[in-house]
Amino acid sequence: xxxxxxxxxxxxxxxxxxxxxxxxxxxxxxxxxxxxxxxxxxxxxxxxxxxxxxxxxxxxxxxxxxxxxxxxxxxxxxxxxxxxxxxxxxxxxxxxxxxxxxxxxxxxxxxxxxxxxxxxxxxxxxxxx
Numbered sequence: 517x518x519x520x521x522x523x524x525x526x527x528x529x530x531x532x533x534x535x536x537x538x539x540x541x542x543x544x545x546x547x548x549x550x551x552x553x554x555x556x557x558x559x560x561x562x563x564x565x566x567x568x569x570x571x572x573x574x575x576x577x578x579x580x581x582x583x584x585x586x587x588x589x590x591x592x593x594x595x596x597x598x599x600x601x602x603x604x605x606x607x608x609x610x611x612x613x614x615x616x617x618x619x620x621x622x623x624x625x626x627x628x629x630x631x632x633x634x635x636x637x638x639x640x641x642x643x644x645x
Contacts, residue, residue, distance in 0.1 A: 531624040531641070532594050535572075539591055540637055542566045543628050547635040556601040559630050560588055563599070567591070580619045587616055596625035605629050610640065617642035 530536075546562045560576070567574045567589075574597075575590045589597035598613045605627065613625040617640065625640040 531639075532592075535592055535594060536624070536626070536639070538570060538572060539595065539597060539626060542570065543626075543635050543637055547630055550630070552631050552633060554601065554630065556588075556599050556630075559599050559601060563589070563597070580616060583619060585616065585619070587620075590620070590622070594622065594624065596620065596622055598625060598627045600627070600629040601631050602629060603631055605638075610638075613640050614643060 542563060545566060546559055550558055550562060564574070564576055573592050577586050577588065578590055579586050587596055588599045591597055596613060596616050598616070600609060602609075609627060613627050617623070617625050621642075623642045625642075626637045627640055628635060628637040
């Protein structure tokens with residue numbers, strides 16, 4: 517959700533709600549199929565398969581310019597999807613996706629940790645400075 521201020525009025529806008537909803541459904545399906553103890557690559561392979569089935573355009577493991585950084589997915593040229601299979605997400609994981617958003621100039625990233633009992637994707641909004 518982005519808060520925009522115009523003429524002293526604050527409005528809230530959810531970024532890419534339909535696409536986010538579709539991606540989240542895919543993430544739940546993948547977690548239900550593989551459970552919490554697969555490897556990150558296995559989650560990525562199944563997500564890719566489900567994105568193809570859903571006819572959602574994506575790029576898998578694109579590199580960002582000359583930085584040497586490689587994203588997990590860019591979905592429909594709108595949303596960064598970053599996958600983790602770790603015991604706990606740290607500040608570094610959130611900083612990493614914010615860095616990716618800054619470099620790509622995209623406004624929304626989804627960070628998901630499959631190791632948890634329940635999948636709860638975090639919506640990360642690019643900080644405009």
